[in-house]
Amino acid sequence: MFGTDRTEEQKLSPKVTDEGNMLRDITLGQYYPADSVIHKLDPRVKITGTFLYIISLFLVRDIWGYAVALAFLASMIFISKVPVSYMVRGLKGILFILLFTAAFNIFFTPGEVIWSFWKIHATREGLRIAIRMVIRLIFLVMGTSIMTLTTTPNQLTDGLEKVLRPLRHIGVPVHEVAMMMSIALSFIPILIEELDKIMKAQSARGADFESKKLSVRMKSMVPVLVPLFVSAFRRAGDLANAMEARCYHGGEGRTRMKPLRYVKRDLLAYLILLIYLALVILAGILF
Amino acid sequence: MSIIADHLSYIYSAGTAYEVKALNDVSFKIEDGEYVGLLGHTGSGKSTLVQVLDGLLKASEGTVYVDGEDIFDKDYPLKSLRSKVGIVFQYPEYQLFEADVFSDVCFGPANLGLERSEVELRAYEALKQVGLRDEAFYQSPFDLSGGEKRRVAIAGVLAMKPKVLILDEPTAGLDPAGRKWILELVARLRKENGMTIILVSHSMDDLAENAERLMVMDKGHIAMDGRPKEVFRYHKELFEMGLDIPEVVKVLYMLRENGVNVNTDAITVREAAEEIRKAIRPA
Ligand SMILES: Nc1ncnc2c1ncn2[C@@H]1O[C@H](COP(=O)(O)OP(=O)(O)OP(=O)(O)O)[C@@H](O)[C@H]1O
Ligand SMILES: [Mg+2]
Numbered sequence: 001m002f003g004t005d006r007t008e009e010q011k012l013s014p015k016v017t018d019e020g021n022m023l024r025d026i027t028l029g030q031y032y033p034a035d036s037v038i039h040k041l042d043p044r045v046k047i048t049g050t051f052l053y054i055i056s057l058f059l060v061r062d063i064w065g066y067a068v069a070l071a072f073l074a075s076m077i078f079i080s081k082v083p084v085s086y087m088v089r090g091l092k093g094i095l096f097i098l099l100f101t102a103a104f105n106i107f108f109t110p111g112e113v114i115w116s117f118w119k120i121h122a123t124r125e126g127l128r129i130a131i132r133m134v135i136r137l138i139f140l141v142m143g144t145s146i147m148t149l150t151t152t153p154n155q156l157t158d159g160l161e162k163v164l165r166p167l168r169h170i171g172v173p174v175h176e177v178a179m180m181m182s183i184a185l186s187f188i189p190i191l192i193e194e195l196d197k198i199m200k201a202q203s204a205r206g207a208d209f210e211s212k213k214l215s216v217r218m219k220s221m222v223p224v225l226v227p228l229f230v231s232a233f234r235r236a237g238d239l240a241n242a243m244e245a246r247c248y249h250g251g252e253g254r255t256r257m258k259p260l261r262y263v264k265r266d267l268l269a270y271l272i273l274l275i276y277l278a279l280v281i282l283a284g285i286l287f
Numbered sequence: 288m289s290i291i292a293d294h295l296s297y298i299y300s301a302g303t304a305y306e307v308k309a310l311n312d313v314s315f316k317i318e319d320g321e322y323v324g325l326l327g328h329t330g331s332g333k334s335t336l337v338q339v340l341d342g343l344l345k346a347s348e349g350t351v352y353v354d355g356e357d358i359f360d361k362d363y364p365l366k367s368l369r370s371k372v373g374i375v376f377q378y379p380e381y382q383l384f385e386a387d388v389f390s391d392v393c394f395g396p397a398n399l400g401l402e403r404s405e406v407e408l409r410a411y412e413a414l415k416q417v418g419l420r421d422e423a424f425y426q427s428p429f430d431l432s433g434g435e436k437r438r439v440a441i442a443g444v445l446a447m448k449p450k451v452l453i454l455d456e457p458t459a460g461l462d463p464a465g466r467k468w469i470l471e472l473v474a475r476l477r478k479e480n481g482m483t484i485i486l487v488s489h490s491m492d493d494l495a496e497n498a499e500r501l502m503v504m505d506k507g508h509i510a511m512d513g514r515p516k517e518v519f520r521y522h523k524e525l526f527e528m529g530l531d532i533p534e535v536v537k538v539l540y541m542l543r544e545n546g547v548n549v550n551t552d553a554i555t556v557r558e559a560a561e562e563i564r565k566a567i568r569p570a
Contacts, residue, residue: 032304033304034304197376197381198381198382200338200343200376201376201379201382202382203343204341204343204369204373204374204376204444205369205382205394205395205398205443205444205447206366206369206394206395206398206399206447207394207398208398222384223382223384223394224384226384227381227382227383227384230381230384230429231381
């Protein structure tokens with residue numbers, strides 16, 4: 001009872017770090033716990049679904065197709081019970097790419113000039129392509145975030161391992177890659193927590209992370225990065241020893257504690273996916 | 288240097304699914320030169336509280352006054368707080384980073400913007416204070432033993448000459464000799480340098496003999512605040528909070544339950560022995 005540290009489970013749970021912490025915006029692998037059908041789906045369904053959704057975005061040609069894609073996305077967000085603000089947060093990271101894509105298309109597509117300034121011409125065709133690209137990117141990122149927000153990193157790698165399984169036959173070490181991914185993913189929150197602690201300890205010793213001067217800020221990273229690396233190596237060594245001590249020997253003959261099994265709702269989900277795909281293709285043909 | 292906590296609350300990850308209310312309306316005043324033990328079950332908010340006191344976390348509500356000044360005021364120079372309130376984190380040895388021990392200890396005072404000679408003098412004094420052997424001064428901190436690393440880390444904070452020293456579980460992971468050494472160092476710092484001490488611990492035994500005031504935290508608020516012997520009277524409540532009382536005090540209460548008329552206010556082993564002698568063989 002006494003002197004017990006936080007349990008491993010708690011340590012591995014993702015944490016959004018404090019205000020003023022630059023790490024706040026990393027949504028990748030940030031699971032949002034909620035009780036929804038989407039959360040309960042087999043990860044394989046979600047991976048395949050996300051993949052098909054991305055492909056469908058590239059099949060879409062006109063406004064009707066986008067309407068179908070939007071309707072699908074909106075209903076998934078609604079069903080997943082994840083607040084929309086979480087989805088939008090993921091978009092902040094690609095804001096620059098969005099702006100760049102838009103500008104590039106608007107100004108460098110030849111066609112009917114609708115606005116010009118000095119040597120730069122915006123064209124109607126460019127504008128159309130730009131809007132299409134931006135919508136696609138937004139849908140793509142939001143679609144992918146639904147998957148990462150409703151699936152724990154561990155489920156995700158389990159699913160990926162299963163989905164990519166056939167690649168074994170052409171010599172891809174699928175199990176090892178999946179294991180590496182799941183370890184890397186579970187280390188992210190641990191390292192973030194560690195980083196947070198070290199930064200606090202060094203600011204208590206007067207380190208200045210908020211200085212306006214870039215040179216001061218760069219220099220202040222040394223007292224943070226050295227201990228962080230030392231601790232990452234120490235943890236990696238500990239983990240390797242722990243795995244070795246429990247006779248880990250790679251994927252050969254290894255069975256799962258919780259094997260993935262399809263249930264009725266997963267099959268239903270596949271069906272809905274197919275209907276969605278059919279609708280998108282139909283929209284392309286009919287209109 | 289008095290510290291006043293005025294209705295402090297702190298919420299981690301406010302506005303997200305992982306919201307945790309770690310501090311809930313905490314208020315107290317710590318006077319100059321006091322030795323305060325901060326106790327509480329794991330997750331009760333001790334570490335959060337001391338980080339708010341040192342301005343490392345900004346209180347969600349309420350504020351902290353150090354020497355009568357509001358440290359969360361936007362004009363308050365946090366840098367000057369660093370020379371007033373020093374904090375030794377749990378497992379402080381993981382924050383060492385320099386190529387040699389001496390430079391590492393210089394890091395804090397150098398950040399205060401002192402003269403080079405003053406920085407080195409303070410580093411030397413601090414290393415002497417924690418009793419590190421001279422040969423180790425210019426070794427890499429990573430080559431030292433765990434206990435020595437901790438000494439260096441503590442010296443790194445002492446070199447900033449804080450008036451208030453906060454230690455978060457300084458005895459965690461040490462052997463009995465290491466624990467004893469840390470507790471003696473802290474007692475000495477208080478006596479010789481007149482420092483105010485706030486020592487965080489799970490262990491009643493660590494605090495019973497040294498602290499003159501105990502604050503017990505439970506679920507983010509201060510559940511008890513008083514002198515050790517007063518606090519120990521509430522051993523049933525403490526037990527419900529997942530805490531224990533020192534073994535010697537337990538013995539006294541057991542004797543009492545078994546009909547020996549012994550005074551249960553003793554805290555140290557010596558006092559307890561004396562009380563038991565008095566009860567068994569009245570003078
Ligand atoms: N960085 C963080 N992000 C989110 N929640 C946190 C964070 N740090 C602590 N907490 C939570 O805040 C609460 C108080 O934690 P705190 O570390 O202050 O407890 P403690 O009393 O120091 O515990 P211990 O004795 O285990 O060190 C706990 O529920 C903890 O899980
Ligand atoms: Mg703590």
